[in-house]
Amino acid sequence: MKKFRKVLDGLTTSSPAGVGGSSSCASAAGTPTAGPSPREIDVAETLTSESFQICKTVRHGFPCQPTALAFDPVQKLLAIGSRSGGVRILGRPGVDCYCQHESGAAVLQLQFLINEGALVTACADDTLHLWNLRQKRPAILHSLKFNRERITFCHLPFQSKWLYVGTERGNTHIANIESFILSGYVIMWNKAIELATKTHPGPVVHLSDSPKDEGKLLIGFESGTVVMWDLRAKKADFRIHYDEAIHSVSWHHEGKQFMCSHSDGSLTVWNLRNTARPVQVTFPHGKTQRDGRKESCKPILKVEYKMSRNSEPFVIFSGGLSYDKASRRPTLTIMHGKAITVLEMDHPIVEFMVLCDTPYPNEVQEPYAAVVLLEKDLVVVDLTQSNFPIFENPYPMDIHESPVTCTAYFADCPPDIIPVLYSIGAKHKKTGYSHKEWPVSGGTWTLGSQTYPEIILTGHADGTIKFWDATAMTLQMLYKLKTSKVFEKPKAVEGAGVPHSRLLCVVGISANLILYRFSKHDANTNITVSISMGISVFRYFEVITTPVWSDPSGHSPQPPPSPRSNTPDSARDSIPCLKVKDRTIRMPPGYQAELVVQLLWVDGEPPQPITSLDINSAYGLLALGNCNGLAVVDYIQRTVLLCMSTLELYGAADPFQRLTRSPRKSRQSTPDFCMRGLSNFYSDSKKRIRTSYQSKCCQGREGLKWRGGKEKCPDWEIIFNPSLSLIIQILHMKSIQSGIAICLLASRLLCFINQPIRIHVRNLHWAL
Template structure:
């Protein structure tokens, strides 16, 4: 059922990168681990433990990686080839156990970031001979200078790092500014470095130069002086990570996170990049998780922040951002609605891409730098678009044809209206002379200038290029695709949905003010007509018929029809019930008034008293009559599923006039011999309205008005909300989309046989004959399993064996999160799948179906889950990751001989005189001896494990190669 996840991982917590495999790994707080390579190369794994991933490390020159969770558990993963494709599998795990105060180092590879405990370390390296090397605590303390203020208490270990030139040397960084460079062979301190930043009142950063310096860089010559770099004259925030990168010709790059002046810029999330005289403070809108640099050149800086992934091109002047082909933050502004369009014509596709490319001029021209793996998925058979509406009034177009949800084009509707934002403002502009020199990067901007701009409904005609968007304040914009920029004025047509009814007063937000002056619109979709509903309530239903040039819209007060060719309103129908007082409160009020609640309570009490009095009248006679009727029914009853008793909803319920669905159809309304255009509307109170439309001839279309007349009205018995309307032709197939037949992409509907009307309510599916509108059949849902319909769509299910055969079906999502497929025209339940957790209300509300049996829903504010109900239309990652040709074969693990573990423990206890806690993993050896805290590219080691003693002080660390 599930195929792939699109978007940016929710709540990322760790970042990893493999230079040899060219793979990027992201861990999340929910325990997910996701790997990304070249576009289309994606892998996902999920830890069984509900714990956050704190670190991710790739094993050098291998297709394996290790994750560390915040519950002290370690997990090893591998990319194993199976039937020509790679899959991410967990192949081992263990947990570091110990009492409170026990210190654990990160067990694997490159960097041990922090140890938050007061224990000084003892470092061991277990070679294949199982002889440990010991860094004695007394030797460490004896090497500390006498004038060091924390000599008696070395504080906690902040970081450990190997010497990239000499792997036998390790640097240990303590909390009070002491760094000790320790030689593992001679077992002595090579040099001590004391940083007195805690004593200083200004922000200083000490840079220790070396050819391959990293965080906590190593000093090779004792007489080297430490140059100082002043980043300001005020106390600053901590520098959490620093990287220095050499260049082939010229000075090195220096990249570090943090270090901003605390008083002025303490709330900024910054990474500073310094190269020669160029200095830029990259300012992000969310907290920085981690970063790394692709070292070829260096080529690019990859930064993972809480809400997006940003890649900076370090080889192009100005250091521009590289456009990401995946991991794009869908929630750069909160998603408010979605719309999917299948099988986009090539001409429209190319025009949208061309308009989108004009918006990318400030991005780097360099290709995506992460290129690992091979994408073996076949080319998508069709071009699909996913349109998302956002809270800031933007509509984003996404290429949803394949595994990567690639951004194509962004439309903004805010320029049509007066808002608090100056259109000349540029978020990337910095103040001249400001220090540090900030530059805004990233596209995540969760703040909306005006919540009324939010997009609520979208409809795109892929044949004509017309786009309709509707917003929170009752605004409906009609746009057309233009390849050139144009300056024009958008006039608003105000439509009164109350039709002058008295006694109602709108208490919600006001409508948006339209700009009266001409507005310059860039190439792309440009608005040319605007409909403003009054009252300015949220638009709840929207549909477009581009062949007739008509737009239908609905709110909680009624619905209307607009002719965008003549820019004139055709008709308005008010569906407001006199008891719908809440419909006048606006979108922020969703609770009943105390007066109405008391009135309904007294009515229930009166009804119960009347029923009790009637119950005692002639009770015996009624009981005998009921028993006789029941026996007769039981004798004739066939075996049927148990049905629940569903109480009819009261007409006094709130929002009964809210329009839930609108539908255009060319069908039979007046008689069975003449078909006519029609508009159908379904409301929250179970009502269906049908209007007959009379269109003038094509030659008089621009002169003569369109007229509409009420034709039919249906009131469902249980007054359940109507969520879908479909008209079936003489063959029982749904009517084709507008202009679909004209483009020879669908056969003409059968107008010889009788048409049927399918009304989908929250509780059941009911079929009516046309034009008489008499009930023919129905399928109950709520009465059977208690669920209610939340989303419905018509899909085409093609056969996986025959290209020419397929069937239409109704795809239904219920409030329980189950997906049902209902056959057409027989209206019988075919299959049922559990899809979304029923507790995930936002996920159910965000679901959108495609025309070929697929669906999307939000699993988080930044991620879409894609699922498929069709075996023929399936989008999923199919990729292969192989070791580079120059890489060595994976190291073969060999178990230790019997008694090896006890031998190691006894040796450690003999050397330290302290009891050793149980090792948390089997003792294994590698082909090459390894050193403590080592992860060098020129070593063929696999990984290391660090184990501490049970003693919290002084404590020790055992480093084992596994």
């Protein structure tokens, strides 16, 4: 990076003074220009790889091992803490910020300073941090370290300057949020409980202020003791003792009662007027036993008690299932009046919280959504509808929802392609999701540092292709293409695209190739199959065409007759690995299938997967290859221009030893399984072509001076360059035999393309 800065400094200060040029500093000060400094002389004229470095810009995907969750109801921002010390702040789609603690300690709890642009984090190293979110890059303003006690719970009341911190010893400390300094006020555990009680109440698991009196603090201990502490009088108003351990506490908005969740799967409701016993004890998922008692269930880890003006109260909790069934999925239970709804989750629940319209705890909350943080996902439930649908997550939380098998990156795309893809993809939303907007809508979306549009394509194991907008600071999914509309069971593994012509070529693992063309309109097409077979020394292909313009006569083009052997095993040959749908297919706006090329079974052997692919929209050509050979297809005329086997590429100069297989019935050796021709034109003109490439092959051999090597397999690739001339680029040229093979290929292409051909071998150029 230092060398790169030197180059930039040299460009700005390298103008000669004798011609009247001067630096901006000298002209501004009015002083004469000095001679060249040593800094200018040492500037390197060329940039090397050491002048650049790779650095992290943004992070995509779900936070690894999440641990905590917080929400700002005014700014509509969501914060997620992780075990590695990272904090992810999410807003509306496109708003994403990542912060990292230098210590790397796990984040135990998060607390927003509501509507103040600040965040408090409690880490596993017993340190509190105050983050400033009002600047471009969030930074830590203050830190507070606990040396003798371990932090277990924190609470920051709305519009309060006091932060309450509970510890593992059962003590409660109070810190000033502005100065981030501990006050001398400490609520000791032995003063909070009764003097007659000699046992330790356990760690502090809950802290909250009374909705009707900010001077009253409710302290919950793990052992089952709850204390209402008067901050002004410095004494306890009442104490509650319960036999089961407490996990969480939630207030009623009137401040007259609260609800506790316990380790036996029960919920207890306590009234402040009578704290001797709970007003209500319920086991939501417990079954009634013969003696009339409820059976114990799994612990209820957290409960939220929210009220609504126009409906029954909401009681939402996680856990609490019975022990009768093992390996049950994690659940979130929603009790709305007498109705109980159990939502099963795909991953364990880390944390959840209910989103309400008001930040004031003494008002009717009017809950509208519940955010559930899972170990590998983020789920938001719509509480305003009776069936409780979930919101469609706009964030790319799980890019590997289906394993990614290939990627493609396109920069400097046409500026209109991203809005078009987004509008098309928005029309294909999944059913069953909530129709309301995503509730986390805070922040302002801005473009990233890139001034050009960027698109990333990912191919997945389930046969889908996803288009991602990588221009901004986050990945935004634009469009999802399903290849299953053409095949019964496709599996996409490789793809290539031409963003300027809006063509997309996809290769499947079952030796098939699909060419897509982008369209803004619906299309009802009937895919017709056209099989063209060459002579027996070439591997079979199948070309499936989708007519974009229908024939005026209404008849579909008929496939040409194909020669077929009369052997008993011929019934297994000339069939593809996947069956193409033979009915009319409705294709929605977006990428629509235009051409399908398939490799067929030959002599009872399945085709080898396609390993190399490229497309050239200027010539209307496709090139594909595998370990047996390569082929060039004219996708405009629906014909095969060239089909060559690996054996033909080398001929007698093949430097590789190719052993034959053990004899099998109706099967041939390895050289006979090379790729077989697609078109009858190739078989008719084979003799004419062979005489033309022999002389050019000799010329190429004389012009190229490479040293031979002993590689196990040929290492070359065809790349079409969208320029005025066709270019064949050799990525790795290590033997003269490879040069002879490329000469043979180029000479054959000359028979079909009336354009000059250039062959690039690293830094060498050779033209035919």
